[in-house]
Amino acid sequence: MFTPPISRSSTSSRSSATAGYGVSSYGPSSPAPSSPSLASSLLSSSLGTSPLTNTLSSSVRRHSIYGTEDRIVLDLGSFYLKCGFSGEPRPRHILQVSGQVQDHQRTGACDEACRKEGLFSPLHDIAIEEEDLPRLEAALKHHLFRMYYQLLLTDPRQRKVIVCERPLWPMPLKKLLMRLLFDHFQVPSISFAPSHLLSLMTTGSTKGLVIDCGHLETTILPVFDARPLFPYVASTVRAGKFLSKRLRRLLLTYASVSTHGRPIVESMLTDEAVEEIKTRLLFASPFRPMRGASDNSGAGEDEDEDGMGDSGENWMRDTSAATDVEIRLRTSSGESLDLLIPGWVRERAAECLFDGDEDAPSITQIVLDTLLRLPIDLRMPMAENLLLAGGTAQLPNFQSRLHQDLIRTLQEDREVQGKYASLSALVDTLLFVDGRDEQIRVFQPSCRAWVGGSLVGAVKTNGPEVTRAQYDGTVPDWLASPPTPPSDGPGREEGAGER
Template sequence: MSLDTTASFLGRLTSSAGSPRRHSIYGTGEDRIVLDIGSLYIKAGFSGESRPRHIVPVYAGNMKTHWDPDFNGSGGIAKACGESCRVVGEFAELFDLEIGKYPDGLDALYDRLAHYLREIYFRYLLTDPKQRKVVLCESPMMPVRLKELIAKVLFENLQVPSISFAPSHMLALLTTGCTTGLVIDVGHLETTVLPTFTARPLTPFIRTTPLAGRALTKRLKELISTYGSMVIPPSTKNVPVHAKYLTPFVLEDIKARFIFVSPIMVSEASIGIAEKTLVDDMEAKYLSVSSATDILYPITISKLGRERQMGTLIIPGWIRERCAEVLFEGDEDESSVVGCALECLLKTPINLRRSLASAILLIGGTTLLPNFQARLAQEILRAIHTDKRFASLRGLADHIDFLEEHGSGKVFGANCRAWIGGSLIGSLKSTVVEITREKYSGQVPDWTTSNTITTT
C-alpha cells in the first residue's frame, strides 16, 4: 500500500478534514475505538479517521474526593467525586516503566486509568463503550502489569466487547505505505528502536535507552536552575530561579515551544559518539558558540480561576540550543539515541541491514524538536565512520535514509503515527491479536510471556 493510497483511504473514511464524523452515544456502528495510552498523554478517537479525536493530558490528583470551597466563609468540605468531576492537579506522569516495583501503587493507578478512560468515553467521545471494540496501540516494552490493568479497566469497568493489541512500531510504519523499516520511537520515558521486516516486528533485536523526553526535561530543569534567572516585580533585579516555579507543566511548555536541536559542533566532528557533558561545564562549552536569542517566559499562577503573572523567567539562548545534547551523549550505562539505533542494526542479520538502514522512521513526541532528524543523520554518519564498534556498518553510510524525506512526514505527525496506524488497522478489520470479554481471564497477550490468546 503506497503512502498516497493510505492517506486517500483515511481521507475517504473521514467526512472532511475540518469536520470529522459525529458518533452518537446510542449508535451501534462498527467503527472501533482506538486508544494510545502514553505516560503523559492519551490519544483517543474512532477508527477510519486521519487523526485522534482528542489528545488528553494527564494530571495528578485525587480520583475519589475533592475539596468543595464555601465562599460564604465556612471554608468548605470534602465531597466524593461524581461523574461530572474532572481531575485537578499538577501535570504528571500516568505510569512508570518500573511499575512492578510498586505493588501498593497499582490500586491508585487503576483508579486513575478508570477515571481517564471513563472521561474519554463519556465526556470526549460521547459513545457507549459496550457497543464498540477497542484497538490498543502498545509499545513492545510496555509492562505486562500495566497492560493487565488497562484490560481490567476496559473489560470490568467499561465492559467493552473486545480489545485488539497492536504493536505501535508496526502501526507507525504502516502509515508510510511501507512494511519494512527501522522504527525509532523517542517518547517520554525511553527510546525504543525496533526493526520491522515485512510487517513483522523483530522483537529479539529490540534496543532501548532511558535517554528520551524525561531525560531532556530533567536536563532542562538543571540548566535553568543553574544558569537561568528571574525578575519578580516590583524588583527589577535578576534573582536565581526557585524550583517551585519550574513545574512539570512549565518545563513541558518550554520544551515544546522553545527548545531546538543544533548541528554537530565542528570541533567534535572527528570523534565517535559524544561522551556526557556535566551541567557545570556546559556554559563554558556552548555559550561562546551559540547564536540563539534569550527568551523571556512569563510565570503565572491561577487563583480562583484567574491568571496572575508572578514574574518573568529568563532562559539563556544557548540552553535552548544545546539542552537536547543529552539525547546524543551516551556512555556504557546509557546508550545515546544514535548508539541505540546502531546497536540494533548490528544485532540484525546482515542481509536485512541495508533495507532497514534505508527506511528509518522517527516517531514519538521528542522527535518533533526542530532539526532533530538532521542532527540524528549527522550523528549516525559520524559514529559509523569514527567509532570502532560500528566499523562493520560503514558500508551502509551511503544508504542511510529517512522515510520522512519522501514526503510521508508531511502527512502525519510523528507523535500520532501509532494512533493513525491503529485507526487504519481498525477500519480494515485486519487480523491482529484480539481478546474478547467472554474469554478474558485476567491475562493479556505479550511477546515476553507464553500466554496463548485466540487471534481473530
C-alpha cells in the same frame, strides 16, 4: 482542541483514513468527481447506471454515522491519551492523563462530578510498584469514563477496542487496562497492536527501523515484512523525562528573572513551566560542535548525572549562536514572572539525548547497536527506512541532527576501525522516511501510532483479539515466549524481559 461537527443527515459519515487529507471528512456528502474511480467503472460495466448501482456504490464507500462498526482506538502514553474512532485521519481528542484523581479513592465511583487534581506528573513510570496500582486504577477509570461518556459520546459495550501497545509496556499496566475495559466498561473485545508497526503503516511501507522517542524512554524496534522483530528491541532512558531533568538544572543555573535580574529558585520552576519551555523554546542543534583539546582534557572530572559537567557546558555556550528569549510563566503561588532564557540553553539542552554512556546510551548509539545486531541481509533495508515517532521526536531539527550524528559516527569508526566499522557501507544509504519529500510530514510523530491503529480498524484487520467471553484475567505477552533470533544475532537487549 479540534472537535469536528457531526451532521445528522443520513448521507453523511466519516470518510476513510485513506481518503484525501485536503478534503473535509465531515459534513454533507460532496458531489461525485467528474472522473469515475476504478470501483465505479467496474460497477457500471457490470450493473449499468441504474439507481441500484449508485446506491451500492455509496454503501461501499460510506456507512451510517449511527453504526457501531467503527472501533475505538486508544494510544495510552505516560502523559497523554489519544482516542478516537477507526477510519479517521487524526485522534478525536488528546487527554492529559497526568496528576491524581482523589475522588475515586474516597467514593470508589466515577461520575460527572469527578475532577482531576494533583501535580503535573506522569501517569506511570517504567517500573510500576504494587503500591502504585490503586492510584493508577483510579486515574485510568476516570479518564476512560470521561473519554467514553463526555467526549466520544458512545456506549463502550457496543464498540471493540484497538490498543496501541508499546513493546516494553509494564505488565501491571496492561493487566489493569484490560480488567477495567472488560469488567468495568464491558467492551466486546480488545486487540493489542504493536505501536512501532502501526507507526510504520502510516508511511505505506512494511519494513523499517522505527525509533519511538517518548517521555519515559526511547525504544527502537525493527519491522520487516510487517513483522516486528521483537528479539532486537532496544531502549534507553534518554528521552523526554531525561531532557526535562537536564533543562531544569540548566534553568536553575543560568536563567534569570528579567525584571529583577535575580536568579531562579526551585519554587519558581513548576513541572508545567519546564514542560512549556521544553515544547515552545527548545530545539536540537543541527550539528555537533567540535570540542577543543582544552575542553576534552577536563571532560569526565566534573560531569554530573546528566553526563554534562561545567567544562561541557562551557564549550556548548561558546559554540552556540541562538538568541536569548524571554517567556512569561506563572509560578505555583500564582505570580507571573518574565524569565530570560539564554540562547545556548535552548539549543544545547537537547545534547543530552545524543551524548551517552554505558549506563544510558545515546539515541545514536542504540540505533547503530540495533543495526549491528541485525542479520547482514536486513541491515540495508532497515537503514534505508528509518522512521521517528513519539512526542520528543517533534523537537525542531531532531531528525536532521540524528541523521548527521549517525553519518559522522560511521565515518569516524571507519577511519579508526572502531565498533561500527562493519556498518560503514551504510553511510550513503541512511535515509529517513519523512526526509524523501522535502521534509513534508502528513502525520505528526506523536500521533503516528494512533493513525496506524485507525487504519488497521478501517480495513478490518488487527492482531490477536481477546473477547470478553475469553478473558480469564491473563493478557497476551510476547515476552513470555519470544521468537528465537538468528544465530548471527545476540538476541534482544539484555534485561528487556525483566519489564
